[in-house]
Each structure stands twice: as C-alpha cells, then as structure tokens.
Amino acid sequence: MLTVGHGKQRYLAVIGGAMIVVLVLIAIFAPWLAPFDPLKAVADSFGDPFPPGGRYLLGTDELGRDVLSRLLFGARISLFVAVVATSLTLVIGVTIGVCSGFLGGWIDTLLMRCTDVVLSFPALLLAIALAALFQPGLTSILVVIALVSWTGVARTVRGEVLSLRERDFVAAARALGGTPLRLMVRHVLPNVLPTIVVMGALSTSNTVLLDAGLSYLGLGVPVPTPSWGRMISDSQTYYRLAPWLMICPGIAIVYAVVAFNFLGYGLLAIVSGRERR
Amino acid sequence: MIAMLQRLAWSLVILLGVTFLTFVIAYIVPSDPARTVAGPKADPETLATIRKEMGLDQPVPVQYARYLERLIHGDLGRSYLTRQNVTQAILERLPATAYLALTSLGAAALIGIVVGCLTAVGQGSAMDLSVLVASLIALSLPVFWIGMMLLYFLAYRARLFPLGGFGGVNVVLPACTLALGGAAYYTRLLHTNMRAVLDQDYIRAAHARGLSPWRVYGKHALRNAIIPLVTLLGLDFAGLMSGVVLTETVFNWPGLGRLAVEAVFNQDIPMIMGTVLFSAVLVVGANMVVDLLYLTIDPRIRYRGL
Numbered sequence: 001m002l003t004v005g006h007g008k009q010r011y012l013a014v015i016g017g018a019m020i021v022v023l024v025l026i027a028i029f030a031p032w033l034a035p036f037d038p039l040k041a042v043a044d045s046f047g048d049p050f051p052p053g054g055r056y057l058l059g060t061d062e063l064g065r066d067v068l069s070r071l072l073f074g075a076r077i078s079l080f081v082a083v084v085a086t087s088l089t090l091v092i093g094v095t096i097g098v099c100s101g102f103l104g105g106w107i108d109t110l111l112m113r114c115t116d117v118v119l120s121f122p123a124l125l126l127a128i129a130l131a132a133l134f135q136p137g138l139t140s141i142l143v144v145i146a147l148v149s150w151t152g153v154a155r156t157v158r159g160e161v162l163s164l165r166e167r168d169f170v171a172a173a174r175a176l177g178g179t180p181l182r183l184m185v186r187h188v189l190p191n192v193l194p195t196i197v198v199m200g201a202l203s204t205s206n207t208v209l210l211d212a213g214l215s216y217l218g219l220g221v222p223v224p225t226p227s228w229g230r231m232i233s234d235s236q237t238y239y240r241l242a243p244w245l246m247i248c249p250g251i252a253i254v255y256a257v258v259a260f261n262f263l264g265y266g267l268l269a270i271v272s273g274r275e276r277r
Numbered sequence: 278m279i280a281m282l283q284r285l286a287w288s289l290v291i292l293l294g295v296t297f298l299t300f301v302i303a304y305i306v307p308s309d310p311a312r313t314v315a316g317p318k319a320d321p322e323t324l325a326t327i328r329k330e331m332g333l334d335q336p337v338p339v340q341y342a343r344y345l346e347r348l349i350h351g352d353l354g355r356s357y358l359t360r361q362n363v364t365q366a367i368l369e370r371l372p373a374t375a376y377l378a379l380t381s382l383g384a385a386a387l388i389g390i391v392v393g394c395l396t397a398v399g400q401g402s403a404m405d406l407s408v409l410v411a412s413l414i415a416l417s418l419p420v421f422w423i424g425m426m427l428l429y430f431l432a433y434r435a436r437l438f439p440l441g442g443f444g445g446v447n448v449v450l451p452a453c454t455l456a457l458g459g460a461a462y463y464t465r466l467l468h469t470n471m472r473a474v475l476d477q478d479y480i481r482a483a484h485a486r487g488l489s490p491w492r493v494y495g496k497h498a499l500r501n502a503i504i505p506l507v508t509l510l511g512l513d514f515a516g517l518m519s520g521v522v523l524t525e526t527v528f529n530w531p532g533l534g535r536l537a538v539e540a541v542f543n544q545d546i547p548m549i550m551g552t553v554l555f556s557a558v559l560v561v562g563a564n565m566v567v568d569l570l571y572l573t574i575d576p577r578i579r580y581r582g583l
Contacts, residue, residue: 007402008402008403008406009406009409012409012410113290113291113294116291116294117294117295117298118298120291120294120295120515120557120560120561120564121295121298121515121553121556121557121560122515122516122517122518122519122521122522122557122560123515123516123519124518124519124522124523125518125519125522125537125552125553125556126553128522128537128538128541128549129302129549129550129553131541132541132544132549133546205417209417209419212421212422213419213420213421213519213523216421216523216526217522217523217526217538217541219541229419232419232421232422236425239425239429240429240433246425246426246429247426250419250422250425250426253419253422254414254417254418254419254422257417257418258413258417261413261416261417262413265413
C-alpha cells in the first residue's frame with residue numbers, strides 16, 4: 001500500500017468522514033430538502049431546459065424537472081447501491097481471503113488461482129457481460145458489482161491472515177482445542193477488522209464509480225428516481241444546449257467518490273501508523 | 278530461463294481458467310444457451326439446430342472440451358444479428374483500441390514520471406500530502422464524465438479540437454480522458470518511490486562525488502524508482518480496458534469497447550462473450566510480457582524465481 005505523509009494523511013479520514021455524514025443526511029432528508037418533486041415536470045416551458053439560477057437553483061432538464069431535487073433524491077439510490085454492493089463485496093472477499101490465508105495448502109492455491117482468473121477480466125467488461133445475461137433489476141446490479149470487485153479485498157485479507165496465522169495467540173487458541181472455523185471467526189477475523197474497514201471505504205469509492213459507469217452505459221438500476229450516473233447518461237443528447245445536466249450529477253459523483261477515498265486513505269494512515277508503534 | 282518457462286506455464290493455467298469462466302457464463306448460467314445465442318425471436322426449428330450445433334445434448338465436460346477446441350481454432354462464433362464472424366469483427370476493431378490505449382498509456386507514464394520526479398525533488402511532507410490529495414481527486418473522476426467535460430469545454434466551446442472522428446489529432450481528447458487516472462496513479466507511485474530512493478546512501482555518495490544533480494536524479498535515482506512502475510503498467514491493463522469501454526463510448530471511437538457496448542444494446546451474446554474473452558486474453562498476455570520484461574530489467578529476480 002502506498003502511504004506518504006503519514007502524519008497529516010490521517011486528517012483525510014476526518015474530512016472524508018464529515019463529507020460522508022453530509023451525504024447520508026442529504027439522502028435521509030431528501031424529501032424535506034428538495035424544493036420540488038423530482039419526478040414531475042415543474043418548469044413552465046416544456047422541452048426547453050431552464051439554466052441554473054432563480055427559481056430552479058440548478059436549472060431544469062429536458063422534461064422540465066428540477067435538477068437539484070433530482071440530485072438530492074439521487075443521493076438515496078446511489079448511496080444505497082454503494083453500501084449494499086460494497087457489503088456483498090466484503091462478504092465474498094473476506095470469506096475467500098480468510099479461508100485462503102488460514103487454511104493454506106491446496107485450498108489456498110485453488111482460491112488464489114480463481115482470484116487471478118477473475119482479475120484477468122476488465123471489471124467493467126465482465127460486469128457488462130453479466131448484466132446483459134441477468135434479468136435487469138436492482139438485485140442483479142448489486143450482485144454483478146460484488147462479483148467483479150471482491151478480488152482486491154480477498155488478496156489483501158489473505159496477506160494479512162498469512163502473517164496473523166503464525167502469531168502466538170492463534171497457536172495458543174489452537175492448543176486449547178479450537179476448531180479451524182472457531183479460530184478463523186473468533187481469533188483471526190477480529191484482528192483483520194481494521195484492514196476490512198479500510199478496504200470497505202476504498203471499495204465503496206470503486207463501487208460508486210462502477211455503478212456510475214454501468215448506469216452511463218444504460219445497464220444501471222431501473223428505478224423511477226434516476227441515479228447520478230443515469231442523469232449523465234440521459235444528458236448526452238442535450239449537453240451542448242444544457243451543460244448543467246451533465247456537470248451537476250458529475251460533481252455529485254466526484255463528491256461521493258472523493259469522500260470515500262479520503263476516508264479510506266486516512267484510515268489506512270491511522271491503521272499502518274498504529275502498527276508501526 | 279526456468280523462471281521464464283514457469284511464468285509461461287502459469288499464464289496457460291490462467292488462460293484455461295479464463296476460458297472456463299466465460300464458458301460458465303455463456304453456457305451454464307443462462308437457462309437456455311441456445312436461446313441466448315439465437316436471440317429472443319428465433320423459431321423452435323432454429324433453436325433445435327443450434328442446440329445440436331452447440332452440442333447442448335452432450336454432458337458438460339464434453340461441451341467444455343468442444344468449446345475449447347473451437348477457441349483454439351480461433352472460432353468465437355457468429356454475431357446472431359449480422360451473422361458476422363466474431364473473431365473477424367474483433368480483429369477489425371483491434372487497431373483503433375490499440376492506438377487509443379497505447380497513446381494514453383504512454384502519456385500517463387510520461388506525465389507520471391515527470392511530475393512524480395519533480396514533486397519528489399522538492400521535498401517536504403506538505404508536498405507529499407498535496408500529491409496524495411491531488412491524485413486521489415483525479416482518480417475519483419468518472420472516466421466518461423471527464424470525456425464529456427473535455428468534449429464540451431475544449432471541443433464545443435473553445436473549438437480547440439474536433440468534436441468527433443477517428444485518427445490523427447482526434448486521438449488527443451480520448452487519450453487525455455483515458456490517461457488521467459493512470460497519470461495520477463503513476464505520479465503518486467513514482468513520487469513515493471523517488472522519495473524512498475533519495476534517502477539512500479548511494480544517492481548521498483553520488484552527490485558527494487560531485488555528480489551534477491541532473492545525473493544523480495535522472496540516472497541513479499530514477500532507474501531504481503522506475504522498476505515497480507513497469508509491473509504496474511501491466512497490472513493496470515485490465516483497468517485500462519475498463520476505461521477504454523467508457524472512453525470509446527463517449528467519443529464514438531470505433532474500437533473493441535464500442536463493439537462490446539453495441540453488442541450489449543443488441544443483446545448479441547456471442548459478440549459480448551467474444552469481446553470479454555478476447556480482452557481477458559489480452560490482459561493475461563500483457564501481464565506475461567511485463568513480467569518477462571521485469572525479469573530482464575531486474576536481474577536480481579532471476580535467482581529468486583517467481
């Protein structure tokens with residue numbers, strides 16, 4: 001892992017964390033914050049988007065809907081996909097990583113070879129292929145994202161477990177007659193937790209980007225309230241006439257990804273700093 | 278030499294795994310693979326013919342063996358939409374993707390090396406943090422969004438570049454779009470490596486011998502700091518291909534990524550699976566070439582083996 005400027009890097013966690021709190025609050029209070037209904041045409045003139053300013057703070061889209069309200073509601077679906085897909089990613093990645101690192105032998109070889117095989121596929125292309133085969137829907141997008149992004153987590157966790165396995169407390173627990181399952185869950189897993197938290201934050205930023213990419217290609221979540229990625233995708237025909245339709249949701253995505261990246265790298269500095277001492 | 282042969286064998290194992298995974302996705306996951314190949318509008322007779330052609334009445338291991346046999350002969354099937362040979366379609370689109378990907382990879386590496394070195398020479402933890410923050414923000418930008426922003430501001434508003442088209446100067450905007458993430462990543466990596474190398478005794482010795490700073494940084498330090506970059510150039514090939522898909526879609530670039538996206542819109546399964554398998558093979562190949570290169574650049578590795 002790349003770590004530079006340890007001392008100050010940890011403040012990134014605070015900044016990222018604060019940005020995420022704001023995002024969560026926006027998602028929760030979207031119905032109260034949004035000035036208009038995100039799904040209904042509110043502008044007087046139909047078909048001619050209003051530029052930002054005045055009554056419509058961030059303008060309206062080609063169907064006369066308020067962009068700000070759509071962005072605020074979009075935070076809900078984007079955050080939901082990010083959190084659930086990342087949780088699935090972590091479940092797969094941690095299970096494979098812990099089993100591989102702790103059990104060793106042929107299980108380790110087999111699991112790591114599988115990881116290498118999945119890593120050989122460009123994530124977005126594999127996701128496209130899977131999304132094209134599954135029935136379109138919220139669940140399939142979440143599963144597809146998890147199926148293509150668990151590899152990094154599995155590798156990192158395995159590396160961590162490999163060194164933990166040799167430590168005295170594991171040997172002690174084993175000597176007391178702990179079964180492999182109990183050793184993994186009760187003794188190894190809690191010690192990998194800091195790494196899992198860091199990986200969770202970093203995977204979330206990847207998940208948001210992957211979800212945005214899939215939505216841009218028209219393979220995103222088919223819900224009435226659009227995700228930010230789909231708003232950009234929808235703006236493609238109009239962006240020369242109405243650039244705010246592309247710029248605003250883009251900034252929202254960047255905000256979310258930067259927040260999780262800051263949190264992840266800040267936590268990484270804290271975790272690796274603690275180990276050093 | 279032995280290390281190189283081991284590396285080749287390893288690549289073959291991974292390739293076998295890659296074909297198995299695409300086989301599972303195309304043949305096992307769908308309830309009726311014949312229908313996914315023939316398309317939703319196919320009549321029962323066609324379906325029956327295709328089932329027989331694909332050998333779906335055979336047991337799964339036999340099916341996989343046949344699938345492998347077809348792959349070895351370069352047969353990825355036919356597009357059910359245009360009846361075009363998938364391998365041929367991919368080879369037609371390959372030069373455009375190679376042109377775009379290699380241009381942007383070169384640009385990313387060049388920017389990463391230059392900026393990474395410059396920021397490392399000007400030492401200080403404030404600089405370290407700025408490099409980290411700047412690269413994190415650059416890595417947080419969605420590829421397709423950068424492309425659309427560049428198109429809008431530089432091509433449409435400022436009229437500095439053409440809005441669309443292929444070849445020549447048209448490559449500048451897509452290549453910049455694709456290169457940004459890599460450039461940010463390589464900058465941070467080279468910066469970190471360079472800072473570590475500059476603390477070493479042999480650098481101090483080089484300074485003490487009265488060598489010009491240009492020579493110390495450019496030759497002694499850079500050579501050691503750059504080695505990990507070579508592996509990364511290969512490791513990142515999968516990520517690059519993901520970026521290629523989005524960039525080609527934004528700029529309507531007639532490459533592999535565009536082919537895959539078009540295939541998805543047409544639900545053209547043989548074409549989708551063909552492009553996915555082909556790009557995975559490209560990634561395995563690129564990783565192998567990079568590792569072999571690495572063995573040549575850094576002789577220490579030879580004795581350790583892989």
